[in-house]
Amino acid sequence: MLRSALAVAVVAGLLAGCARQEERVTQRPGSAAQASVQSAETRICLADLAQTGSTFRLLPDRDFGAGCEQRGVVQLDGVAGDAARIALTNLGPVTCPLADKAIGWARFGVDRAARQILGNGLAQIETFGSYSCRNVAGSSRRSAHSRANAIDVAAFVLTDGRRISVKDDWHEGSSEERRFLRIVHDSACKRFGTVLGPEYNAAHRDHLHLEMSGNAFCR
Numbered sequence: 001m002l003r004s005a006l007a008v009a010v011v012a013g014l015l016a017g018c019a020r021q022e023e024r025v026t027q028r029p030g031s032a033a034q035a036s037v038q039s040a041e042t043r044i045c046l047a048d049l050a051q052t053g054s055t056f057r058l059l060p061d062r063d064f065g066a067g068c069e070q071r072g073v074v075q076l077d078g079v080a081g082d083a084a085r086i087a088l089t090n091l092g093p094v095t096c097p098l099a100d101k102a103i104g105w106a107r108f109g110v111d112r113a114a115r116q117i118l119g120n121g122l123a124q125i126e127t128f129g130s131y132s133c134r135n136v137a138g139s140s141r142r143s144a145h146s147r148a149n150a151i152d153v154a155a156f157v158l159t160d161g162r163r164i165s166v167k168d169d170w171h172e173g174s175s176e177e178r179r180f181l182r183i184v185h186d187s188a189c190k191r192f193g194t195v196l197g198p199e200y201n202a203a204h205r206d207h208l209h210l211e212m213s214g215n216a217f218c219r
């Protein structure tokens with residue numbers, strides 16, 4: 001009872017924060033209609049995030065031009081796992097829907113796989129970041145990173161301090177570490193639109209690229 005009342009209070013607080021955000025953003029000339037539509041989506045998404053018990057805050061919209069922007073983005077610092085908080089390191093702004101997917105993956109995909117396969121829960125996910133104004137390597141197309149809509153995951157740290165990285169352990173790890181990495185890769189494929197790892201190309205030998213867009217493209 002107390003817990004659900006607390007959740008409602010948190011959501012109400014977020015919505016109030018979101019409304020202030022909308023007010024401020026819509027004062028910018030020419031962006032009113034777009035900002036208010038997006039804020040309605042963001043508002044629903046933020047309410048969903050609050051339900052997960054994660055630690056995050058809404059960031060202001062920013063347009064960098066040349067197809068690079070941050071809209072409806074949050075700073076996600078931690079995820080509530082089954083037993084303990086899971087920290088996320090080096091992660092910049094991510095779109096709210098991407099944060100929502102990442103939270104589900106961290107808890108139900110990675111934390112539980114770590115306990116089942118490696119005998120310890122997940123303490124931390126190390127990332128190479130999220131937002132970056134750049135093209136897809138070798139193309140003239142903007143990367144999902146240029147809209148804060150992709151995360152590059154480099155490594156996982158367990159509650160006993162053991163660290164499993166994509167770079168060192170995808171090919172060279174123990175059989176259980178390799179199995180763990182493939183299982184978290186596969187569970188990412190069930191949640192994100194595009195997942196690229198070491199089997200895709202040399203550019204992804206040291207991380208998993210998790211992207212909202214795409215239709216179950218999993219390599």
Ligand SMILES: [Zn+2]
Nearest residue numbers: 150151152209
């Ligand atoms: Zn990437």
